[in-house]
Amino acid sequence: MKASVKGQKVIHPLKPIFNKDSEVLILGSFPSVVSRNRNMYYANPTNRFWKVMEMMFSMQIENREQFCLQQHLALWDVIHSCTIHGSSDSSIQDVVVNDIASIVKNTKIKAIFTTGTKATKLYEKYIHLDIPHYALPSTSSANAKMHIEELVLHYQKIKEIL
Numbered sequence: 001m002k003a004s005v006k007g008q009k010v011i012h013p014l015k016p017i018f019n020k021d022s023e024v025l026i027l028g029s030f031p032s033v034v035s036r037n038r039n040m041y042y043a044n045p046t047n048r049f050w051k052v053m054e055m056m057f058s059m060q061i062e063n064r065e066q067f068c069l070q071q072h073l074a075l076w077d078v079i080h081s082c083t084i085h086g087s088s089d090s091s092i093q094d095v096v097v098n099d100i101a102s103i104v105k106n107t108k109i110k111a112i113f114t115t116g117t118k119a120t121k122l123y124e125k126y127i128h129l130d131i132p133h134y135a136l137p138s139t140s141s142a143n144a145k146m147h148i149e150e151l152v153l154h155y156q157k158i159k160e161i162l
Contacts, residue, residue, distance in 0.1 A: 007085035007093065014039060016098075017065050018074030022107040024158055027100070029119040030079040032087035040064060041075045044087075046141035048148055049115070055152045056159060072162055074103060078114065078122045089118035097126045104129055111161045115139060132161075 013036050018025070034044040041064070042049035054061055061067045068075055080098040085091035100123075103109065112131055114120040116138030123133065136154050137146055 007083040007091050009081065009083050009094065010036075011081040012077060012079060012098065014041060014077075016074065016076035016103055017041070017068045018076070018103055018107055019069050020107055021072055022069075022074035022103075023072040023110055024161055025074040025076065025100070025103060025107075025109045025112045026115060026158070027112060027119055027123060028075075028077045028115045029089050029122060030077050030082060030084060030092065034087070041077075042139065044141075047139055048141075048151060049139040051148060052139055052151050052155050055148070056155055072108075073158070074107060074109065076100070076103065078119050078127065089116065092118065095122060095126070097122065100127050101129060104131060113158060116143070 012030065014031055028041065031041065032044050032047070035041055050061055050064065053067070057071060076098060078097055078100070079092070079095055081096045082092045083094040109131065112123070112129070112133045113136050114123045114133065115136050120135040134157055137143055137151060139151055
C-alpha cells in the first residue's frame with residue numbers, strides 16, 4: 001500500500017496581470033512549482049498555454065505580461081492559498097480563493113475563462129459573479145490527449161469575446 005504524501009500550505013506568489021482596459025479574465029487553479037519559481041503564469045515549458053496564445057493571435061510572444069495587457073487579457077488563478085503536493089491539482093486541499101470580484105470591478109472584464117477541470121470546479125463552487133463564465137480544457141502536459149490544434153479551437157472563444 002502506497003503511503004500518502006502530505007502537501008504543504010502555499011500562498012499564491014504571483015500578482016495578477018491586468019489593467020483597467022482588461023476585457024477577458026483567464027483563471028487557472030494554482031501556479032505550478034515551475035511557475036512559482038519563475039514568477040510567471042504557465043511557465044512550465046511543457047505547458048502549452050503560451051503556444052496556444054501565439055497560434056491564436058498569430059504572433060510570437062516575447063514579453064508575456066506585455067502581450068496580455070496589449071490584448072486586453074487578465075491572468076490570475078482561482079486559488080489564493082491551499083495545501084498542495086508539488087504541482088498536482090488533484091492534491092489540492094484547504095482552498096482559500098482569490099478576490100476575483102476586485103479585478104472585475106476595476107476593469108472592463110466581460111467574460112471569465114477557467115483553464116482546466118480543477119479551476120472550473122473551484123470557480124463554480126466559490127465564485128459567484130454576474131458575468132459569463134466559460135470552461136476551457138487544460139493546456140498542461142497532463143492533458144496530453146488533447147492536441148494543440150484542438151486547444152486552439154477551444155480557446156478561440158476568447159478572441160470572439162475580445
